[in-house]
Amino acid sequence: MQTRHRWNRLIVALLVIGAGTLFLLDNFYVIDISPGEIIADFWPLILVYFGLVNLLQSLRGVFDGRRICSGELLFGLLLLFLGANFLAMNLGFPHVSWLDIWKLWPLILIYLGIRLLLSPRIKSRSSSHSDQRKGGQWYRHEHGDGYEYNLFGEINVGKVPFSLENKHYWVGFGSIDLNLTQAIIPNGETLLRANGMFGSINVYLPSQLPTRVNGLCQLGSIDIMGVEDGGIIKQTSFQSPDFEEAEQRLVLDLSMVCGEIRVVRV
Template sequence: MRRFSSGQIFLGAFITLLGLFLLLDALFPGVIRGSVFWPLAIIFLGLWFLWRALVVHPGEERRGHIFGDVRLGRKGPWDLTKDLDIQSGIGSVKIDLSQAQIPEGEHRVRAESWIGDVDVWVPQDLAYSATGRVVVGSLRMLERRDDGVLLERTVTSANYDVAARRVRIEASLIIGDVRIRLA
């Protein structure tokens, strides 16, 4: 069974709601420009943040900010013993896995943001499978860069399936740049 990320669910729900509001505006002029649209949009965003805060899976560490930057690993070693899930509303997410102490096994690092940048540095000796998604912006994975709308790409190291230590990286962004690079 395919597991959808919360970013995909949020984006699908947001686009569906936007379409419904536009349809309502066409059928009943003035409703959207009146006092209905923005309160409902704010309620929807609030419920989404609450839902994300309540759903934590065993063995997962969660970090997030509505505004501001999230940085891991630029100031020295840190432990990646649990799966890592980072959410950011507006701001940058920077994860340096070259400074991470990673035990054997498969670990998941997921970074989602609405507006900003997501940067992940992967050490040369670490097996990885990295997926990047951008609704509007640029996607740079290793040496390949694409700019545009609705971008998605996955790159996997040659030894990923047999490596003792490996990391599955998922980086999603609505507006901005996703960059996954070798350190």
């Protein structure tokens, strides 16, 4: 993380020095530049820069012995493509029309389908709450009011013991993995909400925790406590027999627009 910050600071510093040098030369009539034209033509370099940052950050997993963060990789490639295409358009080079780009939107569904097909049915208990690994670091936010979201990437919770509390998770394109097997459950009722647009929601529960689950998947598959269904607008509910009388209760409210919802006891 410190290395990335040093590189970011170095790049910004070099850009500022370069801009100052160009403007200084222009003031002394050594060169003739128009700041407005430069900004109008080369602003897509901002997208290229952030695309490279996301791309390199996602590929660090190869060198650190971790798996590649697919959400961050995908978003980095998208920013690179958009930035390069805008730049080519501004400079008069061949570029792809935005109408043709829009025709490629089904690739998102293909990507998510392949991700669901290749993902393991039961994942290891390797995610954490206190040491959360999240893809799309540029777009992930956590608020003090118990709301956390990630536009592109992953939200993984549960590696070491942690205190469970009311929380709302949301992901745009990616996955939410909640491993509650080592969670410290408070007395009373705890509510967890997890929602997404495209991707998957996986929840792993301890075997004896009284739970009530409401799951809704607009398009895809749903598996709650072994009850599986798939198709369009599928909704499944579950409640433990001793839920109403239990001192410690968990309520799960899960929904996904397109993808997969899965809740299992491990």
